[in-house]
């Protein structure tokens with residue numbers, strides 16, 4: 001009765017779909033790479049546990065395997081993992097034919113081929129007003145997240161970093177069942193503390209997928225929870241790091257580094273490995289989530305996911321989605337990165353409605369650099385380096401003879417020796433993004449003194465190698481400089497020192513790289529859900545010299561935005577331990593900033609830059625101090641997620657496998673528009689449609705809310721009732737929204753909002769409508 005997720009093509013290949021850690025540097029991983037593998041590994045997903053006896057479950061898993069393989073010994077060799085805490089299932093080495101046979105067993109929901117996923121100062125907390133300086137901040141109310149446990153699935157952790165110091169923390173919460181595993185350069189007695197309370201690693205799935213033990217040239221990692229790449233340390237430090245004062249990068253961005261929930265505890269589940277550049281296997285991720293459910297985390301922070309959602313790998317055919325579904329069913333909030341494939345539409349990943357999916361935005365900080373041309377014209381660029389070029393230097397732009405008028409930065413190489421002694425201007429193409437490191441490396445190597453890169457504006461500047469003066473400017477300023485070069489016999493330039501600027505009037509933007517909606521799989525479910533700072537985030541990384549305790553780096557990516565939200569969830573959970581994951585998500589989405597904390601318009605970087613829309617940032621920028629008291633929440637429970645499956649066309653037999661509950665689909669297929677998410681998205685409106693939502697009062701018992709509607713152009717919206725009155729008997733009220741189009745033609749998406757107001761709270765959800773005649 002199960003179905004088989006992939007066709008024949010997977011019999012001899014494994015898909016390396018980038019579930020990578022989402023930093024902006026890792027654009028490398030946008031291709032689906034196929035590698036030959038000797039044996040295939042599959043996830044056999046059996047849905048909700050029929051009972052709580054784990055030993056019996058493992059026996060049953062062996063039984064299922066043995067029935068197909070023909071022997072008990074065969075099943076012992078074949079089984080990689082039993083999933084037994086959050087749900088039932090196992091990972092096993094199987095041939096295609098065996099996988100097919102297992103998928104037909106009645107107890108099996110899905111058989112899914114394993115996928116390998118290619119890896120790819122914290123001004124942000126002040127910006128979010130989540131700082132001890134703000135007396136009423138959520139940070140104080142929640143005692144900095146004391147008691148909350150954040151589970152991080154990533155590349156491991158560097159436990160000696162000062163940010164993971166456990167000073168002043170109380171004992172490990174007694175409900176915690178996790179452990180620290182020992183391994184290479186990782187001794188639990190030394191590494192684990194009242195801060196890092198759990199550390200495990202999952203590599204069996206990766207090895208099984210490769211079909212052979214990994215040798216040293218392939219495996220460049222510590223076989224333990226210790227972090228080699230730095231990503232996991234950075235992400236953990238953003239979520240939970242303790243205060244470390246006076247941190248800077250060559251004097252830039254000086255301040256105190258800390259996490260969002262500095263008193264929360266961390267459990268690291270290492271699932272991503274430095275193998276062929278970096279991979280995470282689906283079956284290891286699923287095992288880590290199963291284990292984290294058992295261990296007792298409050299929040300799971302997943303700065304990973306497929307780079308591009310793959311149309312067939314959704315819902316219950318995707319390891320992260322399955323694991324997250326069962327974690328959410330147990331009350332754990334699962335926060336996932338939107339991905340770094342922006343600004344293209346439909347690029348967002350982690351699209352299931354039970355996930356809280358995070359886009360990346362900038363903070364009110366820039367690293368400004370003055371560029372002065374020989375004619376004394378001065379303009380500002382962005383760059384991070386500590387030196388400056390105080391004397392005028394020759395400025396060169398290599399004219400090329402072909403039709404392509406702009407000399408592309410990416411073509412600069414070690415052959416370009418003419419750059420020696422000069423500052424080079426180049427133009428970057430749109431998909432250039434991460435090559436600035438290589439270009440500046442080449443220019444420096446041949447003796448160049450500086451580099452000016454003209455590109456689509458983005459705030460995601462990063463320090464380049466060896467502090468090399470590399471300045472980023474917009475394309476139009478690049479054209480002005482080019483005109484100067486072409487009109488002058490001896491073009492010259494001076495480059496000032498990089499300076500840190502914070503506060504107004506620096507606008508907030510959604511990062512260029514941040515993946516955008518609509519949701520390619522279920523367009524009526526808005527994704528991403530929220531945005532959080534993910535541009536030039538300074539946090540801890542492993543030191544290059546192991547004797548050194550501290551090392552910090554700027555990294556940009558939705559990977560960095562994700563732990564910002566995970567930390568805020570941890571703080572909210574300490575105050576509202578009984579709220580469901582959906583209630584917490586709703587609180588975060590409905591209270592988000594739709595203009596920046598100074599009241600200015602938020603822009604989305606792209607071509608051209610436009611004001612940000614729900615497909616860029618969901619509800620807006622996360623506003624932690626408001627999320628603590630949202631007034632009303634759009635709550636969801638298991639029955640709502642089942643409705644989602646019914647709306648997606650899953651039938652009762654599949655659903656009973658997933659949930660093992662007596663919830664079944666109604667005769668008439670429910671509308672996906674009625675799923676109670678904190679947003680309304682109508683991908684295809686013909687004339688008029690009605691949908692329902694239910695809000696639950698979590699504020700004062702007696703309260704009355706009035707609807708305020710910001711209508712998208714060409715659309716009419718009617719809400720019934722327009723006034724919601726709550727009292728000790730009425731906690732939840734459903735309302736109907738009727739949306740009609742006045743358009744005579746098919747349109748693109750238009751945007752508005754629906755807000756419930758009681759004089760204290762403002763409960764806002766985004767409305768996105770596309771007319772399709």
Ligand SMILES: *[C@@H]1O[C@H](CO)[C@@H](O)[C@H](O)[C@H]1NC(C)=O
Nearest residue numbers: 212213214215216217218219
């Ligand atoms: C490591 O294993 C790979 C794949 O089996 C092989 O191509 C490579 O030569 C091996 N390297 C070493 C140093 O043994």
Ligand SMILES: *[C@@H]1O[C@H](CO)[C@@H](O)[C@H](O)[C@H]1NC(C)=O
Nearest residue numbers: 245246247248250251254255
């Ligand atoms: C901060 O660090 C810098 C350089 O590491 C040092 O010169 C300075 O004295 C420090 N300031 C404080 C207040 O510790």
Ligand SMILES: *[C@@H]1O[C@H](CO)[C@@H](O)[C@H](O)[C@H]1NC(C)=O
Nearest residue numbers: 372373374375376377392492
């Ligand atoms: C630029 O300014 C400097 C100092 O103010 C001055 O000496 C120089 O003549 C100016 N150059 C041009 C081309 O105007």
Ligand SMILES: *[C@@H]1O[C@H](CO)[C@@H](O)[C@H](O)[C@H]1NC(C)=O
Nearest residue numbers: 410411412413414415416442
């Ligand atoms: C550099 O020049 C050599 C010799 O002309 C050529 O073979 C090589 O491809 C060039 N490299 C690059 C990166 O252009």
Ligand SMILES: *[C@@H]1O[C@H](CO)[C@@H](O)[C@H](O)[C@H]1NC(C)=O
Nearest residue numbers: 028410434435437438439441
């Ligand atoms: C950048 O340079 C490194 C080392 O020289 C090379 O391995 C890498 O492929 C280059 N990256 C890009 C995107 O060209």
Ligand SMILES: *[C@@H]1O[C@H](CO)[C@@H](O)[C@H](O)[C@H]1NC(C)=O
Nearest residue numbers: 001002003650651652653654
């Ligand atoms: C339910 O769906 C599965 C796969 O989509 C299919 O194989 C099965 O026949 C369906 N069962 C019923 C009762 O429709």
Ligand SMILES: *[C@@H]1O[C@H](CO)[C@@H](O)[C@H](O)[C@H]1NC(C)=O
Nearest residue numbers: 700701702703726727728729
């Ligand atoms: C709510 O209103 C009812 C009826 O007006 C009143 O009896 C009750 O005291 C109020 N409760 C609160 C908490 O204000």
